[in-house]
Amino acid sequence: MATLIASGERKHVVVLGAGPAGLTATYELLKHDVPVTVVEKDPLQVGGLARTVEHKGYRFDIGGHRFFSKNEEVEGLWTEILGDQMLTRGRLSRIYYRGRFFAYPIKAANALWNLGPVEAVRCLASYARARIQPVKNPRNLEEWVRNQFGWRLFSIFFKTYTEKVWGISTKELSADWAAQRIKSLDLWVVIRTALVPGRKSGRRGEIVTTLIDRFRYPRLGPGQMWERVAEISAAKGHPILLGRSVEKISHEDGAVTSVTTRTADGGAETHRGTHFISSIPMRELVAKLEPPAPERVRRAADSLSYRDFISIALMINRADVFPDNWIYIHDPGVRVGRIQNFKNWSPDMVPDQSKTCLGLEYFCFEGDGLWSMKDPDLIALATEELGRLGICSAAEIFEGVVVRQHKAYPVYDDSYQEHVAVVRDYFATALPNMHLAGRNGMHKYNNQDHSMMTALLVARNIADGSPLDPWKVNADAVYHEDIRVGERDGTGRLVPERVSAS
Template sequence: MANGGPNSDTADNLPRADVVIVGAGPAGLTAGYLLTKAGKRVTIIEQDPHYVGGISRTVEHEGYRFDIGGHRFFSKSQAVVDLWNEILPDDFIQRPRMSRIFYEGKFYSYPLRAFEALWNLGIWRSTLCMVSFARAKLLPRRNVRSFEDWTVNAFGEKLFSIFFKTYTEKVWGMPCDTMSADWAAQRIKGLSLWGAVTDGLKRSLGLNKRPNDGMATKTLLETFRYPRLGPGMMWDAARDYIVANGGVVLMGHALRQLASDGQGGWRLAATRADGGEVVIAADHAISSAPMKDLAARLHPLPATTIEGSKLRYRDFLTVALKIRSDDLFPDNWIYIHDSKVKVGRIQNFRSWSPEMVPDESVACVGLEYFCFAGDGLWSASDEMLVALATREMEILRLARPEDVIGGAVVRQEKAYPVYDEDYAANVAAMRTELEVAHPTLHLVGRNGMHRYNNQDHAMMTAMLTVENILAGARVYDVWCVNEDAEYHEAGAEGAQERIAERREPSADQAAALGSVRAVPEPLAPAAGTRRAA
């Protein structure tokens, strides 16, 4: 933990900074690093008492390191790649990329390959899948509104129930028949069951020696870079640079109030667990705090506080198990498409970096559970969760309970912004008001902007915000930085130009950072119906 003393006092005896930053995640620390490098006085507050990095932090327990969610270091933005190399020049390693689906004891390619899936399912179940597929083609659902409607029509009910329904509902906590069909059309691209079957028949007859498994040809990443001690290593280094060059990082400090000083500047009040408080004056404020929390802590309260309070989030927890065994599988993670267990995904930390697991005779895996804060999973004790994870590893036949030698639990609130029916209007209302009323307040990052983006996108929002602050004008529209649905699947690293080379977003930037990521939204009310209050 790194703390710094306050900067020089102002006339009203408040510690002062040029810029005060809420949150020491990738966006907040990127902004703090670049502003410090430019000679600005920076103070960052972070609610976590121990770790920086937010959802990209690395938690350590008894020498074992856990990545919260898995973070491949790949970006199409050359500016982001350059900054990674600058902050952490000597500690990246190259790692093989591998992720698969695990269902009833067998592995399936991810993205799913239809012919392989049918082969692994066996003759009887594959026959049922094909009969179900034929029925869907002969008697399709006519009123296609939901994710379930679209997927059943495309693949039949049997394949839908095996490879789409269970995992999707685990992640998002929404029934598939309440999700919009638009998401299915976005998410499931290029997979043709009929193409896979005809291709397999041609190959069996020697008529086609070029398999495509029903998938359009796509070049996937085969390797990616990764900090040897986990992503938190990057953000520890950024924090250390800020503190070493006169910046302040206050750990264990939660935002109580962010108040306008009436002259374009800000007074930030932050509280500690022991009840102490610090108040900081600044010319600019950068917030990566959840928009919902910021709306309730701004003073004067914005007119859009009600809209901000309606924003929702999906929460997440990892149960890390130490298992006396060789590595259980070579993947970075596997997706669990099995309704008998609650776990949605399992990481293999050694596959991210061997240095994260100190004992070569021990496999360390992280079982990931998607939940809402306050529900049964979230509220369960650590002991209960470790027991659940151990039991589910046995159900999946991935490990024996007697081989589990320890475990730890990491909870992550507000991991995924929820895209419900009203989120876009609520975000737009709050953004519009704040941009007009408070031009020196800047929203950045995943939760700060309520956008389901990647680590590098969050960094880019901070990088462009810093450019705006240093220029003294809104040179870049930070909200143009969005999410790319296939960001970790294809494309060349650094394909996008550096910031300094263009003042306006390029066509490459629009393509790489301007598309909408595949995130499910609930069904819109049918025509002629009224939404329930």
């Protein structure tokens, strides 16, 4: 294997992607005086999935981004970068179902009241039936949740939203996810929480994570955080190179030597480095290696899949549309999954307080019917659905814009862990100066704090040889020495998985 750094050669790191992971690594490397080149395919802005898009003075996220972490170092970093620009916000998010708003997290009294006496009695009867005659050994999500809440409550509060997000029937999703994720929210806990004001703990005293009711948020949206890091990097002589899509990753004698990027006008540039950090999707990273990776590595990378996402921002000529930060749309009659009200995240997300900007979120797969619709048709769909939900009329909407987001969610299917392990081990052994970090970079369906922590560790490994392994950062962004890499390792957020064939 080649010596990675020729004697006397200065370290120089090439970072692929300027999202939270790439920019956190950059920020940390610059603290250690290690020079960096950051290449980002977006021609206009940094921030990746956590960017804030601006349209005629209205700012919106690709999905609302709460800043909340159990990792104090990450929380500290956010404060260090943005100081008093970080707001602390109260959380209000409700569920919308058939013309009514339900408290989220679900409160028993509120739910029964909203359902009305007839439906409430039906739900209680269905709950009683489920307790008396539970499905033995529930295998799919539908059976598991039905056992806990009864079929009627399941169909109102779980079925439609889960199916919108994952694009799969709840009968085909494994029960494991629900069993671990919803365990502390069984109906008795919900009733106790409703009856005892201020009570927030689940069984064994743990905080029920879905009940967190305060979070931080940059005054101008999450993109402000990453735009600030880009400014700091530029001020230190390392401007982020926008509009550079990684086309080729060259390697020789067991080390990556350079990355070639292409600009929209077809211009190619080659960036040489001693170390490389990739936060671009694993599947793309492997496909761009030259010479190509061994076939089994290419096959593993090609097997990784993603769920995509469309955000449609509509500007409304009304000051107050609803008080929530966001609303989950469980109503089966519309395709929208969630609606954000960005003004309620921060008032400065709109240029005029007499107006509102809503973000309607549609979960999809690249190339499916929704993804392929023309922008005016998507805006018409979103407008029509807002009207159908009774949120506002078409006449009140004066502007709309569509943002399509490729690879918003890395998919956790039956075999993703094996495939990720093949790719990870290949880079660790065959090309160890290429380090993987971040969400799609490591194929981990996690929040910004996790992406940032993995990037911090990678940057420190390069800067001063720190031995911490980024694959041992768990879903809460906390480093866990005892995680056995490559097993069902607990470093990814739990998501529903398909029922296994056995």
